[in-house]
Amino acid sequence: MQRLQRIRSKVAPLLVDNVDTDQIIPARFLKVLDKHGLGQHCFADWRYDAEGRPLASFVLNQARHAGAQILLVGDNFGCGSSREHAPWALLGAGFRVLLGTSFADIFRNNALKNGILPVTLDAELHERLAERLARHPELELTVDLERCRLEVPDEASIPFSLDEFARHCLLEGVDELGYLLARAPLIAQYEAERAARLAAEGTP
Amino acid sequence: MTARTLFRKLWEEHVVSEAPGVPAMLYVDLHLIHEVTSPQAFAGLRARGLRVRCPERTIATMDHSTPTVPGGLAVVDAAGRAQLERLRENCEAYGVRLYPLGAPENGIVHVMAPELGLSQPGMTIVCGDSHTSTHGAFGALAFGIGTSEVEHVLATQCLLQRPAKTYEVRFDGTPRPGVGPKDYILALCARIGVSGATGHVLEYTGSAIRQLSMEGRMTLCNMSIECGARAGLVAPDDATFQYLAGRPFAPQGAAFDAALRRWRRLPTDEGASFDRRLELDVSTLAPMLTWGTNPGMGAAVDAPLPRPEDHPAGPVREALEKSLEYMGLTPGEPLLGRPIDVVFIGSCTNSRLEDLRQAASVMRGRKVPPQVRVLVVPGSQQVKRQAEAEGLHELFRAAGAEWREPGCSMCIAMNGDELLPGQYAVSTSNRNFEGRQGKGGRTFLGSPLTAAAAAVTGRVTDVRQLL
Numbered sequence A: 001m002q003r004l005q006r007i008r009s010k011v012a013p014l015l016v017d018n019v020d021t022d023q024i025i026p027a028r029f030l031k032v033l034d035k036h037g038l039g040q041h042c043f044a045d046w047r048y049d050a051e052g053r054p055l056a057s058f059v060l061n062q063a064r065h066a067g068a069q070i071l072l073v074g075d076n077f078g079c080g081s082s083r084e085h086a087p088w089a090l091l092g093a094g095f096r097v098l099l100g101t102s103f104a105d106i107f108r109n110n111a112l113k114n115g116i117l118p119v120t121l122d123a124e125l126h127e128r129l130a131e132r133l134a135r136h137p138e139l140e141l142t143v144d145l146e147r148c149r150l151e152v153p154d155e156a157s158i159p160f161s162l163d164e165f166a167r168h169c170l171l172e173g174v175d176e177l178g179y180l181l182a183r184a185p186l187i188a189q190y191e192a193e194r195a196a197r198l199a200a201e202g203t204p
Numbered sequence B: 001m002t003a004r005t006l007f008r009k010l011w012e013e014h015v016v017s018e019a020p021g022v023p024a025m026l027y028v029d030l031h032l033i034h035e036v037t038s039p040q041a042f043a044g045l046r047a048r049g050l051r052v053r054c055p056e057r058t059i060a061t062m063d064h065s066t067p068t069v070p071g072g073l074a075v076v077d078a079a080g081r082a083q084l085e086r087l088r089e090n091c092e093a094y095g096v097r098l099y100p101l102g103a104p105e106n107g108i109v110h111v112m113a114p115e116l117g118l119s120q121p122g123m124t125i126v127c128g129d130s131h132t133s134t135h136g137a138f139g140a141l142a143f144g145i146g147t148s149e150v151e152h153v154l155a156t157q158c159l160l161q162r163p164a165k166t167y168e169v170r171f172d173g174t175p176r177p178g179v180g181p182k183d184y185i186l187a188l189c190a191r192i193g194v195s196g197a198t199g200h201v202l203e204y205t206g207s208a209i210r211q212l213s214m215e216g217r218m219t220l221c222n223m224s225i226e227c228g229a230r231a232g233l234v235a236p237d238d239a240t241f242q243y244l245a246g247r248p249f250a251p252q253g254a255a256f257d258a259a260l261r262r263w264r265r266l267p268t269d270e271g272a273s274f275d276r277r278l279e280l281d282v283s284t285l286a287p288m289l290t291w292g293t294n295p296g297m298g299a300a301v302d303a304p305l306p307r308p309e310d311h312p313a314g315p316v317r318e319a320l321e322k323s324l325e326y327m328g329l330t331p332g333e334p335l336l337g338r339p340i341d342v343v344f345i346g347s348c349t350n351s352r353l354e355d356l357r358q359a360a361s362v363m364r365g366r367k368v369p370p371q372v373r374v375l376v377v378p379g380s381q382q383v384k385r386q387a388e389a390e391g392l393h394e395l396f397r398a399a400g401a402e403w404r405e406p407g408c409s410m411c412i413a414m415n416g417d418e419l420l421p422g423q424y425a426v427s428t429s430n431r432n433f434e435g436r437q438g439k440g441g442r443t444f445l446g447s448p449l450t451a452a453a454a455a456v457t458g459r460v461t462d463v464r465q466l467l
């Protein structure tokens, strides 16, 4: 997993609520054996017309948002299917930070496991950012995970929260599996104790 | 001892360790895998040189890309075949039991596992698939995970998890004819919205739930994820135990009796409190149908379509406009009577024997109009055998429907069963997202009864008119 400490970037706005993972990466692109190459299909059905030509109206096709690593999203982003192909596709399309008012549970988990930081903003700030971006699409934000702060030009820096463990994993670029593997003795102990308890009750 | 909810009991039983500042390590009893969300997990194991910790706790099936026409692997496209073959190789290499395409136990993961008796009360069950919530019908903590987590479970049989909040949804009353569990869950989605239960585990309680068969409870729990819930639960009772008795993977004999004693301790204690509660009276419900592009955009089948202009300018109104535009529908008009092109009866929500019997009860002696395509896709080989033993396949065929091989089929449109752009479908599946059943396709979600009514009339129909 790629580490994430501090990112300064333009912001692409995708202000639709309840964006489901079928939109982020349609099911026909799930027949893959690895995690790479999905960026080109990210939001495929919103991004290309029937002939596969980019639609100028869609944010990911607009030159002024090219290279953005931050995506400003709506409420309940990532609902629906648990496909981890969704964060793989977003990562492939260059996004490392998502700013929204809420995220679907499984998607949020999956994003964090792939070096993508979902930041939950209060509605008022979210609206203000959206308005500023509409007027100044070139606006650059800084997301500082060391200090858990979002820096917006001409505003006091804004604190955000992320649980300590997820923050540690992102900052160091380590995944959770190492942590779990290191606790194999605890797992073995749990298995033994539970097996004994169940056997005492007469069940396997 | 303090009164505990079913969720709390399941959680506490499975915590391996808890430390401040770190999510809990939760033990997984049963891990289900399929071809689409597992290849990268096995690749991860391979890259790290890890083994599968408990191969006997993982069970694999093939369902998403499998054909629903005879012919097996030979008729699957190259990419789908590569995934199916990779699953077989991975299962062989790591000693995981696989029920491959064509095996008598094969089926949609959330249909085959319960019918084999794999899903049992008191368990933790996970799968790289959001509809794993289905297995909560047995009083198991069952939830969908991503592929990274599939790898974690393969390697350690554990997941890092934070406890969820609890949300009791109480269904009381007696449903009117034509109304059933699919309508209950669509009504709940419409009521609380697609993020209404985010961060929560739902527990369905009340007299209407006690009346439901296990099939009905699975339909209900299946769609818990559609209101954002981490999982859905129904406390086990005699219906659960009767369902499990004698199934191949259920405990047998004295072990079953001992398991029963343990299972009977699972239901939420008197006086336990939930973080949230909601009560719904099912006697007031009509057959439900979605009209929009998420499962929360639904209403009684005879209700007029919403009017965006009734809402203040803002995201709700924009979402309504966007959905109605995608669906090609006119605000304020009725949905009843609208011609449809396809009917899909299947998916892990509604492809069990009871669902097929319901659909058959409406289609018996009636004809599908020639311009309408009707697919009936049983959820598993076992469902297929049972339905054929009852002659349901003949009945569907006589009505003009296609009787197919089991699989996910047009629920996710990965196997070639798909809507064409602009087509309208009434579907018993669980998602009406844009393009879910085929690029540009338009989905109305409803019960097997409602789908069958559309099948034989070629239109959106209130099934109560045909009963």
Ligand code: SF4
Pocket (backbone or CB within 6 Å): B063, B064, B108, B109, B110, B129, B131, B347, B348, B349, B407, B408, B409, B411, B412, B429, B430
């Ligand atoms: S039937 Fe549909 S929802 Fe169920 S597992 Fe298959 S694709 Fe997923």
